[in-house]
Amino acid sequence: MGRVCAERSPDRGNVSAVTRENRRPSADAAPPPVSVIMPVLDEERHLRSSVRHILEQRYDGELEVVIALGPSTDRTDEIAAELVAEDxxxxxxxxxxxxxxxxxxxxxxxxxxxxxxxxxxHGMLSADYIATAVRLLEETGAANVGGIMHAEGENAWEHAVAAAMTSRVGVGNAAFHTGGAAGEAETVYLGVFRREVLEQQGGYNEEFIRAQDWELNFRIRSAGGLIWFSPELRVSYRPRPSVRALAKQYRNYGRWRHVVARYHAGSINLRYLAPPVALCAVAAGLVAGAALTPWALVVPGGYLAAIAAGSLPAGRGLPLAARAQIPVALATMHMSWGWGFLTSPKKLARKVIASRREPVPATR
Incomplete structure (x- = not known):
């Protein structure tokens, strides 16, 4: 299990990383240098655009971009090499x-x-994302700040998925999907961190193939750090390009959410239980409808009616081809998430629990 090990520079104070004091930056202070980290795998379609959105930030401080290259099977490595040569x-x-x-x-x-x-x-930072995040770190004293995962499509199917992912019928009341007031949060999308906090906590737990953000933020909060959500921060996200890819994504989300629930019993809520309950109800209604009475088909029929109705406001302003596919996207997300949650193996949770890292409070 990998850990982040780095020497602390004398100018990287420890105490501010996990205090909740409100601080205001000096008007004359130079913006701090920023490192942008990107893990990539098979991202030939969006990598160049994603990096361009970073390099074109309206930020006066120094920037560096470090791309971690997985074993891609497309042109990701070639594109990354071109980006290195160009900048x-x-x-x-x-x-x-x-x-x-x-x-x-x-x-x-x-x-x-x-x-x-x-x-x-496949994430595209808004033009002032880094400048805003640095300001929020200073204003709030937070250890990590993050904002909205704003899904945007490039064709009819992706527009449908984006609409589903930003609607309450699709994702419930998750602020980083649907927006909300700024404030303390359990976790945030992606994140902008103080380096000393990452070093204190030893980086990400590599046993969490998914939900690694939640686990790291859990340790930060347990050590007394503040996680801050702000709708000022916005990252455009490109949805999965097919039903199969979306189903795989949401199955993994459900699978790892159940791991998190077993890792930390207090983390489960009704929003996370809704997809597996819906899947069980629909499956039971179909079986009972075929074997016992047609009246049981009211349950799956009611579910279909609900997502069809929910897709109407979600698809407002979209072309007809996109609006027609929103119910398919919603059903794929719900059923795949529910299936992943229900079939998540206990041995996976046991492996993750065995790798548990205790939160490391900041030294004063």
Whole structure:
């Protein structure tokens, strides 16, 4: 299990990483240098655009981009090499396992600056994202700040998925999907961290193939750190390009959410239980309808009616081809998430629990 090991520079104070004091930056202070870390695997479609959105940030401080290259089967490595040749601020490091937390730790270890911004290879930062995040770190004293995962499509299917992923019928009341007021949060999308906090906690737990953000933020909060959500922070996200890819993504989400529930019993809520309950109800209704009475088909019929109705406001303003596919996207997300949750093996949770890291409080 990898850990982030790095020497602390004398200018990287420890106490501010996990205090909740409100602080205001000096008007004359230079913006801190920022490291952007990107774990990538098979991202030829979006990598160049994602990096361009980083390099074109409206930020006066120094920037570096460290891309952790997994064993891609497309042109990702070639595109990354071109980006390195084109701009000295871009570097790459190997990530032989291809696993996201291992890539994140490798990139953190190879980066240099006191503020660390996580970005995925299919995420597009808004133009003031880094400047806003640095300001929020200073204003709130937070250890990690993050904002909205704003799904945006490039064709009819992706527009449908984006609408589903930003609607309450699709994802419930998750603020980083649907927005909300700024404030303390359990976890945030991606994240902008103080480096000393990442080093204190030893980086990401590499046993968490998914949900590694939640686990790291859990340790940060347990050590007294503040996780802060702000709708000012916005990352455009490119949805999965097919039903199969979306189903795999949400099956893994459900699978790892059950791991998290077993890892930390207090983390489960009704929003996480809704997909497996819906899957069981629909399956039971179909079986009973075929074997016992047609009246049982009211349950799956009611579910279909509900997602059809929910897709109407979600699809407002979209072309007809996209609106027609929103119910398919919603059903794929719900049923795949529920299946992943129900079939998540206990041995996976036991392995993760065995790798548990205790939160490390900041030294004063």
């Amino acid at each position: 000295p601020r871009v570097r790459t490091v190997p990530n032989p396992t291809g696993r996201t937390p291992a890539g994140l730790n490798a990139a953190i270890g190879a980066s240099r600056h006191p503020v660390v911004v996580r970005v995925d290879g």
